Amino acid sequence: MFLHWLATTLFLSYATSFPTIQKALIPESLDEQPRAPLQDLVKHKGLHGRFLHITDFHPDHFYETYSSTEEDAVCHRGNGSAGVFGAETTDCDSPLTLVNATFDWIKDNLKDTIDFVIWTGDSSRHDSDEKIPRTEKEIISTNKLLVNKFEEVFGKTDDTDPRDGLTIPLVPNFGNNDIMPHNIMQPGPNRWTQSYLNVWRKFIPEEQRHGFSTGGWFFVEVIPNRLAVFSLNTMYFFEHNTAVDGCAERSDPGYQQMEWLRIQLQFLRKRGMKAILMGHVPPARTEAKLLWDETCWQKYTLWLQQYRDVVVGSLYGHMNIDHFLLQDHEDISKKALRGKTESITRTALDDEMTIQSAAGYLTELRAGWSQIPDAPKTKSRSSSGCGYFYDLFESITRKKKPKKSKEDKYLEKIGGEWAERYSLSLVSASVVPNYFPTLRVIEYNITGLDDLPVSHANCLENMTLQEVEEAHCFIQNADEDPTEIEQKKSKKRKGKKKKPKFTTPKPPSKSAPPGPAYSPQTLSWLGYQQYFANLTRINDDFGQEQVVGEKGWHNGKYSGKKPHKDKLKHHNKFEYEIEYDTRNDSVFGLKDLTVRSYLDLAGRIGQYKPxxxxxxxxxxxxxxxxxxxxxxxxxxxxxxxxxxxxxxxxxxxxxxxxxxxxxxxxxxxxxxxxxxxxxxxxxxxxxxxxx
Structure with missing residues (x-):
C-alpha cells in the first residue's frame, strides 16, 4: 500500500507541476522570435544578432576579361570565355571587378545589419601561372588590398583611435595561399607572422600581438565579456604542411597552439563567456582521407567535447564547397592523441579539390552519415511526460525496472537529448567562382544582451594558483611556450625534469546546462542565409548550355566558346541573392543550427532508402x-x-x-x-x- 501511495503521489505531483518544470527547463521557442528582413533593419547601437562569414577571395591582378580559361592561360591571356566578374565553374581566380563589386554589395546591403566579420583566409591568387609566378610582395599586397576594402566599408568616419579604425570587429585568418610556398609554414616566429602582424595590426588586440608573431593565432572579444572569436592558425594542423609534424610533440607549433587554446577556453569558462572557433583548413576526415594531421584532429575533437559548454560553433573555408562536418567523440583515441600509429591509415585529401575529388569526398561523408543511429519515428510513452511516471508506477507496484524505450536507446547512442556525442564544424563556399561566388550571414540569439554590463569580474577570480600562473604566462607574458612553462613547474615540484603526462581538459560541471551549440539559448546560432552571385546571368555572355568538365584543371562550362559580339563588355547588375535560408527551408528542415539539428539532417542525407x-x-x-x-x-x-x-x-x-x-x-x-x-x-x- 505504501508503494502504491508513493507512486500515486509522485504522479499527481508531477502532473500538476509539469508546466512549470517544462517552462524552466526548455527554452522558449526561437521560431516565435520576430525576424526582420535584412533590408528592413535600421542602424542602431545595439546588437543585430547577425555576423558575416566570408572566405577565399583569391584576388588576381592579372585577370583579363574575355581571356582563355584553358590551363595554360589561366584567364591571363588569349581569347575565351572569362567574364567581366569572373569565370564561373573554372579554376581561374577572382578579377578585381568581382572583389570591388562584392564589397560594394556588402556596403549597400549588410554594413549596418551585422555585428562582426569572420574572414577565413586565402586572400591571394593561386600560383598556377608558370609565366607569372607569385612573389611574397604580391601576396602581402593583395592582403593589404582586402584590408583596405574592409576599411572602406566598415571604417569609422571619425577615426579618433588610430589603433581601432573599424565600426565592428573583424577577425582575419591565415590561408594556405597567404604564404609562400603555399601550404608550407615554418614554426614561428617567422617572416609571415611578422608581416601579417603589420597588415592586420588593427584587427589583433594589442596584448596578443606578441603571441601572434610567435604562432599566428589570437582571439578577439567580439562582444566584450560575452563572446570571443578564436582565429586558429590551421597551417600548423594541415597535413600538407611538411614543415611541421602535428600536435603530439611539445616542440611542435600545433601542440603549442592546442595548449594555448585549451587554457584560453578554460579562462572563458571561468568568466562565463562563450567562443567561436574559426580557421581556414577545416578538420575534414573520412574513413580514408583527412586534411588535418590525425593528432591535431584528435585533440581538436577532444577539446570540443570537454569545452562543449563554451564553444558555440566552428567555421572554416578552403574547400570551396558548401557543407558541414560532424566530429564523433567516440573516435577519440588515447593512442592517437599521443601520436601513436592508428590501425586505420588515412591519406591526405587533395589540397585543391577538383570536381571529381569533391564528389568522392562528399560520397564518403554520406557513407559515414549512413551509420548515424536512426531516430525513432514516434516518441514512446515512457520517454517523457506523464508516460514516464505511469511506467514508474507500474515498475514500483510490480517491483520491476522500467523498460528502456526506443527513444531512450536512441538518446543513449547520440549522447543524450542534446547529442553531446558529436560536435559540428560548418564549411562555407568561396568568393572565388570555382562555382558561383558566395558569402554567408549567420544569425545568433541575442536574448538578454540588450544592456551589456560595462565591466565584468576579473578573470583571475576564483582560480587556483596553477591557473593564475598559466594566466600570467599566456596573457601577460607570451614569451614562454608551453614546454618551458611545464618544465618550470615540474622543477618546482620535484627539483628535476620529467616528461609530464598528457592532460585531458576538464569537462563541464555535471550540474552545468548544455552549451549553446547543443541547446537553444543566448548566443546559439539560429540559422543562416547563404548568398550567391549568379555570374551566368550577371555576365550575360552566353546561352544556358553547359559542357561537362574534364579531370585536372577545370576550363568551365563555356570552355572553347567566345562571347557574342553584341554582348562584349555588357553585363547585368551585380548582386548577391539568397540561394537558400535555413530558417525557412523545407528540404533541410533545420529549426536551428544546434548539433542535434545537424545530426538529424546528416542521418536523413545518409539514408539510401529514404x-x-x-x-x-x-x-x-x-x-x-x-x-x-x-x-x-x-x-x-x-x-x-x-x-x-x-x-x-x-x-x-x-x-x-x-x-x-x-x-x-x-x-x-x-x-x-x-x-x-x-x-x-x-x-x-x-x-x-x-x-
Missing part, C-alpha cells in the same frame, strides 16, 4: 524522342524549392530509352547541389549522386 517525404519519387523510363517532342522540354519533376529533377536540356538520341534514377534521396541531392552552389548541371549530379 522515406517518401525525403525522396524524389520513382521515374519511369522515357524515350528521348518523346522528350524532344514534348511541348515543355519534358520537365519530368518540377525543379522548385530545391526538389531537384532532370534538366530541361534535351537528351541526345542513343536509340535507347533514358532511364532516370529511382527513389533519389531528395535531401542528399539537395545537399550536393548546394555544395556546388547550384552551378552544376542537374544531369551531371544525377549521374554522380543520384542513388
Amino acid at each position: 522515406p517518401k517525404g525525403d525522396r524524389i519519387e520513382d521515374i519511369e523510363e522515357i524515350d528521348p524522342e518523346d522528350i524532344e517532342n514534348s511541348e515543355n522540354g519534358a520537365d519530368v519533376v518540377a525543379c522548385k524549392d530545391n526538389e531537384l529533377a532532370p534538366s530541361k536540356k534535351k537528351h541526345k538520341k542513343h536509340g535507347k530509352k533514358h532511364k532516370h534514377r529511382k527513389a533519389i534521396n531528395k535531401v542528399w541531392f539537395t545537399f550536393v547541389n548546394r555544395a556546388f552552389v547550384g552551378a552544376r548541371d542537374d544531369d551531371e549530379l544525377h549521374d554522380e549522386f543520384g542513388q
Whole structure:
C-alpha cells in the first residue's frame, strides 16, 4: 500500500507541476522570435544578432576579361570565355571587378545589419601561372588590398583611435595561399607572422600581438565579456604542411597552439563567456582521407567535447564547397592523441579539390552519415511526460525496472537529448567562382544582451594558483611556450625534469546546462542565409548550355566558346541573392543550427532508402524522342524549392530509352547541389549522386 501511495503521489505531483518544470527547463521557442528582413533593419547601437562569414577571395591582378580559361592561360591571356566578374565553374581566380563589386554589395546591403566579420583566409591568387609566378610582395599586397576594402566599408568616419579604425570587429585568418610556398609554414616566429602582424595590426588586440608573431593565432572579444572569436592558425594542423609534424610533440607549433587554446577556453569558462572557433583548413576526415594531421584532429575533437559548454560553433573555408562536418567523440583515441600509429591509415585529401575529388569526398561523408543511429519515428510513452511516471508506477507496484524505450536507446547512442556525442564544424563556399561566388550571414540569439554590463569580474577570480600562473604566462607574458612553462613547474615540484603526462581538459560541471551549440539559448546560432552571385546571368555572355568538365584543371562550362559580339563588355547588375535560408527551408528542415539539428539532417542525407517525404519519387523510363517532342522540354519533376529533377536540356538520341534514377534521396541531392552552389548541371549530379 505504501508503494502504491508513493507512486500515486509522485504522479499527481508531477502532473500538476509539469508546466512549470517544462517552462524552466526548455527554452522558449526561437521560431516565435520576430525576424526582420535584412533590408528592413535600421542602424542602431545595439546588437543585430547577425555576423558575416566570408572566405577565399583569391584576388588576381592579372585577370583579363574575355581571356582563355584553358590551363595554360589561366584567364591571363588569349581569347575565351572569362567574364567581366569572373569565370564561373573554372579554376581561374577572382578579377578585381568581382572583389570591388562584392564589397560594394556588402556596403549597400549588410554594413549596418551585422555585428562582426569572420574572414577565413586565402586572400591571394593561386600560383598556377608558370609565366607569372607569385612573389611574397604580391601576396602581402593583395592582403593589404582586402584590408583596405574592409576599411572602406566598415571604417569609422571619425577615426579618433588610430589603433581601432573599424565600426565592428573583424577577425582575419591565415590561408594556405597567404604564404609562400603555399601550404608550407615554418614554426614561428617567422617572416609571415611578422608581416601579417603589420597588415592586420588593427584587427589583433594589442596584448596578443606578441603571441601572434610567435604562432599566428589570437582571439578577439567580439562582444566584450560575452563572446570571443578564436582565429586558429590551421597551417600548423594541415597535413600538407611538411614543415611541421602535428600536435603530439611539445616542440611542435600545433601542440603549442592546442595548449594555448585549451587554457584560453578554460579562462572563458571561468568568466562565463562563450567562443567561436574559426580557421581556414577545416578538420575534414573520412574513413580514408583527412586534411588535418590525425593528432591535431584528435585533440581538436577532444577539446570540443570537454569545452562543449563554451564553444558555440566552428567555421572554416578552403574547400570551396558548401557543407558541414560532424566530429564523433567516440573516435577519440588515447593512442592517437599521443601520436601513436592508428590501425586505420588515412591519406591526405587533395589540397585543391577538383570536381571529381569533391564528389568522392562528399560520397564518403554520406557513407559515414549512413551509420548515424536512426531516430525513432514516434516518441514512446515512457520517454517523457506523464508516460514516464505511469511506467514508474507500474515498475514500483510490480517491483520491476522500467523498460528502456526506443527513444531512450536512441538518446543513449547520440549522447543524450542534446547529442553531446558529436560536435559540428560548418564549411562555407568561396568568393572565388570555382562555382558561383558566395558569402554567408549567420544569425545568433541575442536574448538578454540588450544592456551589456560595462565591466565584468576579473578573470583571475576564483582560480587556483596553477591557473593564475598559466594566466600570467599566456596573457601577460607570451614569451614562454608551453614546454618551458611545464618544465618550470615540474622543477618546482620535484627539483628535476620529467616528461609530464598528457592532460585531458576538464569537462563541464555535471550540474552545468548544455552549451549553446547543443541547446537553444543566448548566443546559439539560429540559422543562416547563404548568398550567391549568379555570374551566368550577371555576365550575360552566353546561352544556358553547359559542357561537362574534364579531370585536372577545370576550363568551365563555356570552355572553347567566345562571347557574342553584341554582348562584349555588357553585363547585368551585380548582386548577391539568397540561394537558400535555413530558417525557412523545407528540404533541410533545420529549426536551428544546434548539433542535434545537424545530426538529424546528416542521418536523413545518409539514408539510401529514404522515406517518401525525403525522396524524389520513382521515374519511369522515357524515350528521348518523346522528350524532344514534348511541348515543355519534358520537365519530368518540377525543379522548385530545391526538389531537384532532370534538366530541361534535351537528351541526345542513343536509340535507347533514358532511364532516370529511382527513389533519389531528395535531401542528399539537395545537399550536393548546394555544395556546388547550384552551378552544376542537374544531369551531371544525377549521374554522380543520384542513388
